[in-house]
Amino acid sequence: MSVITRERAEQILAELVAIPSVNPMDRPYTGTVPVERAVIEYLEALLTPYGVAMTRQAVSATHENLLVTLPGEASGPATLFEAHIDTVPAEDWPDRAFTPRVEGDRLYGRGACDDKASLTAMLLAVIDLLESGSRPPQPVLLLAAGDEEHGQSGIACFREAGIDIARGIFGEPTNLAPIVQHKGVLRWDITVHGKSAHSSRPELGLNAIDGAVAVIGALRAHQEALQRDYTSPLLTGPTLTVTMIHGGRIRNAVPDECTLSVDFRVPPGMALEAAHAAVVDQVSRLGWQVTHHPPQAAAPALNTPPDHPFAQQVLAICQRHAGSGIRLEGAPYGTDAAWIADRAPALVLGPGSIATAHAVDEHVDLNEVVTCARIYREILLANPLP
Template sequence: MYFSSILKKLSFDVDMWEPSTEDMKINPDFLAAREDYKGSPNVAGTLKGKGGGRSILLNGHIDVVPGGDNDWNDSPWSGKLEDGKIYGRGACDMKGGIIANVMAVKAIMDSGIQLNGDVIIESVIGEETGGAGTLSAISRGYKADGAIVPEPTDMQLCPVSMGVTWFRIIIKGLAAHGATSYLGVNAINKASMIVQKLNEFEAKRIKEIKHELYKHHPAPFSVNIGIIKGGIFPTSVPDEVIIEGRMSFSPDEEISEARRELENAVYGAAREDGWLKEHMPQIEWYGFCLNSGSVDKEHALVKTIADNYKYVKNDDPNIVGTPWGTDAGALIRYGNTPAVVFGPGPGGTAHKANEYVDVEKLIETTKIIACTILDWCGYEQ
């Protein structure tokens, strides 16, 4: 409601709706549907241009990860301004980006400029849990000739978003009393073997999969084992271990291909084990999944942002791929909207204690987005 009222004040036509699970069906790899989205509305505002210009879509997700209070200097919800930084959960990921979107348009309107192309501003839900909001907005028809997604890239310009997909591996053993452990099969021992195979698999991927926009990143396409859990009693032979993790993949890979590679690594290891070959691990792709997305780095939108970066910062931007999945992937794949990720926040503080956005970078990003809108949409003074 608050975001909607801001857009209304700026003369946007405002559309607010609760996504439906039907909306996400445009993405066959979407896994994280809630039962419904009551109380989690998307907001999209449209500012019609005079005509004859390219349209632009300014996307930002309104959801944040949990506060995780423990290590914060202040409350994660303080919004404290100190030493030129605004602190709080979502400061960089990505309320900072959303406000850059809004203020860029406001600056243009305050100056009396009238744009030729349409501007759409979106506040979408559910990016942190797999991108439901952006998929719903696409299904509702929100597309454009170009899009900016100001995720916390620390003002690096990202025409490419990697793919990310979560996995769960269920490894079965055979329960027994610890006193006669030889009668059982210890699922923790089997899981340890699978973990080591996943490590080898990851090392191979890191070595072999190259992408020109990830040269700066020591290990972009990683297999992170995040959780392991198995067994209920020290004296029992555990009959199940569950491993959960995150696999990231190159924009040059199909998601199905990346997943199959991991599956083959696990199944291949299992086939070499007397027990596991008869009791194959189950692999589930669950929860979070954002497919990759690529815009050519020579694309006009990339050029326009880069030019305005130079105009504002008197320097060339770093042009790289994002180290995470973003909603740009869905905009490109399912919205037919070339989408570039470029935002003010330091990604290194996202999801952590003392997340912040630097005010100077916020203002610079706002200027660059404003200038990009002008150049992209065209205008008359």
């Protein structure tokens, strides 16, 4: 009997949600082991009875991956399945975020959807293969990755290892629609410099907040120009969003500095460096003295051609299990998939909706987790197309 059942999905997902694996994000981390360690120990205990090879990848003092390897009928490049095991914090619902609760078909908790639902579906698919003795045509790698939510250092560490990959499925909440394209992101700070003065004599100073307002205006105008030039059936245009602003020192002085944090979402086909340079150029035309700080994050876009045989193969499998209305889609958010996309075709596919991810009362429909496990299983057993 198959292990891909609603009961088993509920059990594994609830157990995973009950193990906090919160990414400290920007804040200092005081733990003595990587934030993902307890989840990794759970996975090791779950899979040890099947005798599969498992390797912990030390990413940093804060983060860790677990790589599980299943042999295939043939050797050669592997099919990579990846789900991340860190979550965003849950400070806005600490009373119940790590106490999984089931209401009807839904399981609630931090990570229930993003990304422990995908991980659960992958585990069910893999355990089902192991228990039934079915061997996939190619070796399978299951990567439980750390630090997807902040630095994406887990997938970067995997990438460094240079393991040969034939194709990749990255589990994220896509409501079972395969994502072929998503944007890249560049985040950096811009400090506008002015000159302080007593606020009763502002004419003696140079107000850096006024400069920041001018920079925001230039960013908006640049975004509009970029959006006019960019069209895609799958994606919205580039966006430049100011996400944080810090300026001024005291209430009665003209501020000498104001710093803006910029989040630049860059569609496929637009090189990050050139896109960044164009923003720097636009800002420089304002005549204000500014400093562009080194990027805090720089992640590439995903750009798998919709007509790629792997994309079409996965689409057909998804339609068979989840309905003929399933289409290949694009997404505005970034994922780990982009980090291997220059080496192998990669798709993002998983249960749950991005709309509940990172939100209070994050949840997933357990039936969708089960359907996704069946889809993953079929992808694992499918022969690669030429």
